Amino acid sequence: MAQTTDLDLVHVIKRFGSHTAVNDVSFSVAPGEFFSILGPSGCGKTTLMRMIAGFEDPTSGDIRIRGKSMIGVPANKRPVNMVFQSLALFPMMSVGENVAYGLTSRGVSRAEAEERAGRMLERVGLKGFGNRRVTALSGGQRQRVAIARCLVLEPTLVLLDEPLGALDLKLREHMKIELKQLQATFNTTFAYITHDQSEALVMSDRIAVMNQGRFEQVGSPRELYHHPATPFVASFVGETNKWQGEAAGAAPDGTVAIRLPSGTMVKGQGRVADRATLAFVRPEAIALAQDSSSLGGLPNRFEGRVSAVLFDGANSSLLIDAAGFDEPVRAVLPQAGPLAGIQVGAPIHVGWTVEAMKVFAA
Structure with a gap:
């Protein structure tokens, strides 16, 4: 029977003195999957990766690769290779010697290596x-050499510790696509850690969002972006508008009425037991119009004025001072149509659906 997972972590805990860096984490990675662990600095993701690689031992729990426990197995005996942010290539060696190094270290003849x-x-x-x-x-070529050095050893699992972090922005954007294509070509299981949500969203089959030693949510990039399970995921994954308020009524279908501090009422979706709430709306989910009648079908409609135009090419956005909101509403700037050239100070109407606003207990 074929092995159904390449990596399993079972209730893994790692403590350093009184500090718990990884707190009861369990997950599985399927063969050929690109699995990312996404989280802010200090959340425990690097510690988790070091335990998988064999550089740290868990305080408790189990780490299994293709069903075999790795507890007590040293790093050089695990079917795992790691790509570091620094790449750790040997400058005194040629490209070919770097790639062949692991093979010759394992006793493969020089000619075969x-x-x-x-x-x-x-x-x-x-x-x-x-x-x-x-x-x-170049930086991109060195990245590919580091990947080649790992893959030539035919590992079960490749671990990648923020390998794009040292690259400039344009090269990083290029390498995100290239790295995903390489992984798909070789069909090797990748476990990738990053604090950059764009990297995780573009490359991953599934993402685990980590915070304070725990996984907040595990799912596909689309699931995490459109259906966040916690306020942290809603805030951390992607750009979003965030407002605090109080629940002022709920319907059986999950619709929640929220009263903002100004007294303004909005409607969103969520299961809220407490009165204190957090509400989130993605900028691209906000409809814009020059008159209120164009937004007639939306339950959340407000009038405002453009306070800033943030030009960033296709990702440009508007900040809008809307009546009843203490902070500007952020919306995507249209690339065509009558609003494409809108200026600061122009009147504008904003609106969004109930489904677009995700509501959580604060």
């Missing part, structure tokens, strides 16, 4: 680069 390294370099788009110095490569 060179042949396998050459084939791997060709597969990652670096054919003919074997004799070059790694110091002569």
